[in-house]
Amino acid sequence: MQQRYSGNRRPSGTDGSDFAYRMVVDNRYTKVAKGKSTLSKILIIQTVVILLGLLVTLSALLNNEPLDTLAAVFASITFVSIVIGELGRKRSRASLLKFYIAASSIGVVGSILAVVQSSIQLKVFHDPSLLETEKVAVLKIACVSVGVFVQLFSVATTTSLIGNMSPPKRAS
Structure with a gap:
């Protein structure tokens, strides 16, 4: 049997007219691959936003401000959901992605x-002079605002991914 060479040579036994009989990857699978790649990037961005929020919280604690337990609880919920979303993305599990x-x-x-x-x-919007003294609060607002936009993209991407992962509907 003749081995294939890496050049522009045609494999032996074909004249190029068998193109119509070659296998083609279904469009749904390429959409799933692109969706997984996009979701991976979104999960990384969400993790960075959560870590920035953690840094803001730690800086507030270093300034002897009380811990915002409500924000800490919801940040931890978001972090756990990111881990579950990554598992769902890697294993192609729609149920984990829905939970995410x-x-x-x-x-x-x-x-x-x-x-x-x-x-x-x-307080900051009514009195802009407080902007310098309330840097931590402004950073919290910025982190939450970025988190909201990333969440919107995340929901759209994950919903599309789940739709492409499910088997196609059969006509009755």
């Missing part, structure tokens, strides 16, 4: 509620 969507959405909404509960943003 629900848990991360709860975590982000809870983080929004924690920022709203602190009511620091109203």
Whole structure:
């Protein structure tokens, strides 16, 4: 049997007219591969946002401010959901991805509620001179805002991925 060479040579036994009989990857599988790649990037961005929020919380603790337990609980929920989302992405498990969507959405909404509960943003918007003294609060607001936008992309990407992972519907 003749071995194939890496050049532009045609394999032996074909004249190139068998192109129509070659296997083609279904479009759904390429969409799943692209969706997994995109979700991987989104999960990394979400992790970075969570870590930045952790740094902001640690800097607040170093300034002898009380720990915002509500924000810490929801940040931990979001972090656990990211781990579950990564497992679902790697193993192509729609159930884990659905849980990831629900848990991360709860975590982000809870983080929004924690920022709203602190009511620091109203003070900063009414009196911009407080901006210098309330850097930690502004950083919390920025982290939560970025987290919301990343969550929106995450939900859209994961929903599309789940839709492409499920088997195609059969016509009756």
